[in-house]
Amino acid sequence: MIELRQLNKSYSVHNREFHALKNINLHIERGEIYGVLGKSGAGKSTLLRSVNLLERPNSGQVWVNGVDLTTLSLAQLREHRHKIGVIFQHYNLLDSRSVFGNIALPLEITGRPEPEIQRKVTELLELVGLSDKRHHFPAQLSGGQKQRVGIARALATDPHLLLCDEATSSLDSESTTAVLHLLKKINRELSLTVLLITHELDVVKKICDRVGIIDHGQLVEENATVTIFSNPQTKVTQQLIQQALHFYVPDQNDKDSLVLKLTFIGKDSDEPIISSLVKKFNVNFNLRQALIEKVQDTTVGFTICALTGEASALEQALAYIRSTSIKAEILHV
Amino acid sequence: MYKLELALLLKATWETIYIVYVASLISVIFGSLIGTLLFLTREKQAFENRWLHHGLGLLVNVTRSIPFIILMISIIPLTRLLVGTTIGSNAAIVPLALAAIPFYARICENAFAEIPAGLIETAHSLGVTTPQFIFKILIPESLPALIRGLTLTVIALIGYSAMAGTVGGGGLGELAINYGYQRFDAIVTLETVLVLIFIVQLVQFAGDFLAKRRKLKPLVVTGLILGLLSLGSQIDAHFSSQNDELKIGITAGWSEEVMKTAQKIAAEQYQLKLKIITFNDYVQPNTALANGNIDGNIFQHLPYLEAQNKARGYRLAPIAKTFVYPMGFYSRKISRLAELKAGALIALPNDPSNEGRSLLLLQKAGLISLQPKAGTLATLKDITENPQHFQFKLLDAAQLPRVLNDADLVALTNDYIGAAGFKTNQAVVREGADSLYANIIVVREKDKDNPLFKKLVAVMHSKAVVAKTESLFPQGGAIQAWH
Numbered sequence: 146m147i148e149l150r151q152l153n154k155s156y157s158v159h160n161r162e163f164h165a166l167k168n169i170n171l172h173i174e175r176g177e178i179y180g181v182l183g184k185s186g187a188g189k190s191t192l193l194r195s196v197n198l199l200e201r202p203n204s205g206q207v208w209v210n211g212v213d214l215t216t217l218s219l220a221q222l223r224e225h226r227h228k229i230g231v232i233f234q235h236y237n238l239l240d241s242r243s244v245f246g247n248i249a250l251p252l253e254i255t256g257r258p259e260p261e262i263q264r265k266v267t268e269l270l271e272l273v274g275l276s277d278k279r280h281h282f283p284a285q286l287s288g289g290q291k292q293r294v295g296i297a298r299a300l301a302t303d304p305h306l307l308l309c310d311e312a313t314s315s316l317d318s319e320s321t322t323a324v325l326h327l328l329k330k331i332n333r334e335l336s337l338t339v340l341l342i343t344h345e346l347d348v349v350k351k352i353c354d355r356v357g358i359i360d361h362g363q364l365v366e367e368n369a370t371v372t373i374f375s376n377p378q379t380k381v382t383q384q385l386i387q388q389a390l391h392f393y394v395p396d397q398n399d400k401d402s403l404v405l406k407l408t409f410i411g412k413d414s415d416e417p418i419i420s421s422l423v424k425k426f427n428v429n430f431n432l433r434q435a436l437i438e439k440v441q442d443t444t445v446g447f448t449i450c451a452l453t454g455e456a457s458a459l460e461q462a463l464a465y466i467r468s469t470s471i472k473a474e475i476l477h478v
Numbered sequence: 479m480y481k482l483e484l485a486l487l488l489k490a491t492w493e494t495i496y497i498v499y500v501a502s503l504i505s506v507i508f509g510s511l512i513g514t515l516l517f518l519t520r521e522k523q524a525f526e527n528r529w530l531h532h533g534l535g536l537l538v539n540v541t542r543s544i545p546f547i548i549l550m551i552s553i554i555p556l557t558r559l560l561v562g563t564t565i566g567s568n569a570a571i572v573p574l575a576l577a578a579i580p581f582y583a584r585i586c587e588n589a590f591a592e593i594p595a596g597l598i599e600t601a602h603s604l605g606v607t608t609p610q611f612i613f614k615i616l617i618p619e620s621l622p623a624l625i626r627g628l629t630l631t632v633i634a635l636i637g638y639s640a641m642a643g644t645v646g647g648g649g650l651g652e653l654a655i656n657y658g659y660q661r662f663d664a665i666v667t668l669e670t671v672l673v674l675i676f677i678v679q680l681v682q683f684a685g686d687f688l689a690k691r692r693k694l695k696p697l698v699v700t701g702l703i704l705g706l707l708s709l710g711s712q713i714d715a716h717f718s719s720q721n722d723e724l725k726i727g728i729t730a731g732w733s734e735e736v737m738k739t740a741q742k743i744a745a746e747q748y749q750l751k752l753k754i755i756t757f758n759d760y761v762q763p764n765t766a767l768a769n770g771n772i773d774g775n776i777f778q779h780l781p782y783l784e785a786q787n788k789a790r791g792y793r794l795a796p797i798a799k800t801f802v803y804p805m806g807f808y809s810r811k812i813s814r815l816a817e818l819k820a821g822a823l824i825a826l827p828n829d830p831s832n833e834g835r836s837l838l839l840l841q842k843a844g845l846i847s848l849q850p851k852a853g854t855l856a857t858l859k860d861i862t863e864n865p866q867h868f869q870f871k872l873l874d875a876a877q878l879p880r881v882l883n884d885a886d887l888v889a890l891t892n893d894y895i896g897a898a899g900f901k902t903n904q905a906v907v908r909e910g911a912d913s914l915y916a917n918i919i920v921v922r923e924k925d926k927d928n929p930l931f932k933k934l935v936a937v938m939h940s941k942a943v944v945a946k947t948e949s950l951f952p953q954g955g956a957i958q959a960w961h
């Protein structure tokens with residue numbers, strides 16, 4: 146569906162080159178929700194804007210639906226943009242138009258006849274649950290409602306690809322959940338491909354099938370969402386997850402203990418591993434933190450505990466854990 | 479003193495509305511074109527072009543920095559080219575529009591620039607064409623700012639129109655200058671200022687209202703209504719001189735007496751209503767006539783009219799002569815021309831117009847010859863033959879009566895004959911009915927054949943008016959020039 150090949154983008158600011166994107170290679174399947182995660186300034190927005198060529202890359206190719214957009218004329222590009230919906234963090238609705246008018250805009254631009262516009266907008270209002278706000282103006286809507294108008298507008302021309310730049314970053318958690326639900330729903334019902342950009346792990350956790358981590362303009366890691374959560378490979382990803390989940394950090398109390406972070410995936414979390422450790426190896430156990438995260442439909446559990454006891458006993462216990470499917474990470478010895 | 483009539487105030491108000499409306503319309507059309515181009519040639523916009531952007535920006539800035547009064551004067555040739563005259567409402571519109579176009583262009587550009595970058599990006603992500611971008615995004619989104627800017631422009635134009643009025647552009651400004659300032663009539667000035675304040679308030683109110691509505695439709699409707707109104711004012715102006723009423727400009731003094739008689743005759747015998755407008759100088763009666771504030775004037779002679787037409791671009795034409803108020807040469811030393819000795823001293827007025835007039839009279843009497851080309855503006859230098867070696871002395875007209883004891887021959891205009899103790903028929907030499915300097919009835923060229931003015935001519939040539947004039951200027955002081 147989307148394939149970015151060797152994408153490079155640099156800005157020159159005060160005559161100094163700044164590499165915002167470095168050799169990005171990315172492949173997104175049809176019907177997938179792909180999340181791009183990264184710190185502020187990592188290059189997420191730049192990446193997203195490259196996909197519909199709002200930002201022209203210095204080099205590389207942008208294949209969308211089998212066409213390399215970088216080779217198109219402006220007129221051809223306009224045609225393709227009609228098939229790529231975009232949702233923005235700040236909604237970017239036209240103040241001069243009502244809810245109806247905003248959603249109708251892309252249809253007007255593509256020259257649809259009036260009855261079709263009426264029908265289509267009514268349908269979309271239904272879909273995003275704003276039928277009663279048809280004649281309201283953006284100034285009269287809440288943030289979540291505005292974003293739903295934004296989504297309806299992005300869907301108006303039946304796009305095959307939806308780009309979301311921090312679509313929920315300005316919303317409270319309730320509206321965020323509602324908007325994410327909506328995205329998931331349209332992804333399923335309209336089999337829409339979604340490229341979603343965020344700095345919030347929560348968003349990724351809830352709806353993304355796969356995640357790419359971008360750092361300093363480079364795509365440093367890419368995997369299924371569960372795997373990213375349970376088994377992050379790079380320092381950057383680990384940090385991101387650490388920050389998002391507020392993992393316990395060993396301190397004075399853990400002077401003489403072995404601090405472990407155990408990660409359970411799916412059914413693993415049901416196993417009574419800790420009680421068996423205590424029984425089998427004669428070690429003392431102090432729970433420091435326990436978290437259960439629902440990533441898409443899979444449960445990922447994190448337990449951070451401090452074990453004390455004989456050195457050999459501790460070693461045996463560790464070996465035992467490693468023999469199971471549970472992932473153990475030593476935070477402190 | 480002349481009292482301002484409501485009709486005159488209304489007419490001036492209409493004129494102002496007409497001038498401001500048309501100038502605003504032109505400024506909006508061209509201003510938004512240039513403003514849009516200025517915006518679209520900016521960095522990252524559809525027609526990004528640094529040279530065009532900066533070139534256009536410079537042009538706009540230059541035009542904007544020229545003071546209006548200088549702009550108005552310096553584009554006189556352009557104005558004449560476009561509307562064929564440099565006075566009157568239509569001529570005022572040209573400099574007004576030219577001043578307001580760059581003003582509104584900047585307002586548009588700034589209004590467009592206020593649109594959040596995100597919105598512009600959104601538009602492009604939707605795949606808009608440039609016309610769609612302009613008409614679906616740029617204009618609707620900046621409409622309140624555009625309307626507020628338009629309000630600002632219209633109000634500035636009202637102010638400028640008053641300035642244009644002072645140089646013959648018509649409207650309230652001219653009224654204030656002609657009838658208020660020139661004649662120290664504080665009431666007139668106050669009235670025009672009040673009307674101007676009222677109009678400005680109205681525009682501001684309408685602008686605020688429309689800006690709040692954010693809709694194009696009420697704006698267009700308002701524009702159309704105003705358009706019809708101002709068109710109405712033009713039609714009104716067109717028909718007002720078709721009424722059986724004429725406004726006649728004269729200068730203060732004895733003419734007022736004569737015109738009282740004329741008014742009576744006109745009303746009684748010709749069913750014609752004459753309104754007499756009195757001026758205190760020799761410039762305003764022509765200005766007022768040229769831009770339609772009056773319908774005719776009776777105060778000048780042909781050489782003066784021709785000079786004014788030439789200098790100011792008026793299109794005024796004489797339709798009939800009235801009286802010659804003859805200039806003559808008077809003397810306390812001789813009583814007949816034959817007595818004049820060779821080498822005699824002749825005193826002449828020193829203003830160019832009367833100097834020429836007196837020299838022409840000497841030539842007519844056969845005393846000297848003049849360069850034929852010199853015409854009515856002949857000076858002493860144009861004397862080609864002076865066989866009797868007369869000496870000439872140029873003096874201020876008011877000083878001439880005092881040199882009667884020293885000079886052999888002194889040229890006196892009508893105003894000074896009495897003061898010098900003479901009667902007109904005592905002149906040694908004087909102008910006759912065929913004088914070039916007969917007073918004339920002057921109208922706008924296009925009204926030349928209007929039958930109403932035929933009536934006016936008849937009134938001015940009527941027995942009663944003649945009798946009245948001759949009673950004021952006895953013993954040949956006023957000679958009928960139309961026979």
Ligand SMILES: Nc1ncnc2c1ncn2[C@@H]1O[C@H](COP(=O)(O)OP(=O)(O)OP(=O)(O)O)[C@@H](O)[C@H]1O
Nearest residue numbers: 156158165183184185186187188189190191192344
């Ligand atoms: N037009 C530009 N000119 C110069 N530098 C730019 C421009 N746009 C972006 N950058 C730089 O590129 C880098 C990536 O910007 P980008 O907007 O993609 O970050 P981001 O990952 O979306 O951050 P955030 O989460 O804060 O939105 C930043 O360091 C930014 O300063």
Ligand SMILES: [Mg+2]
Nearest residue numbers: 189190191311
């Ligand atoms: Mg961003």
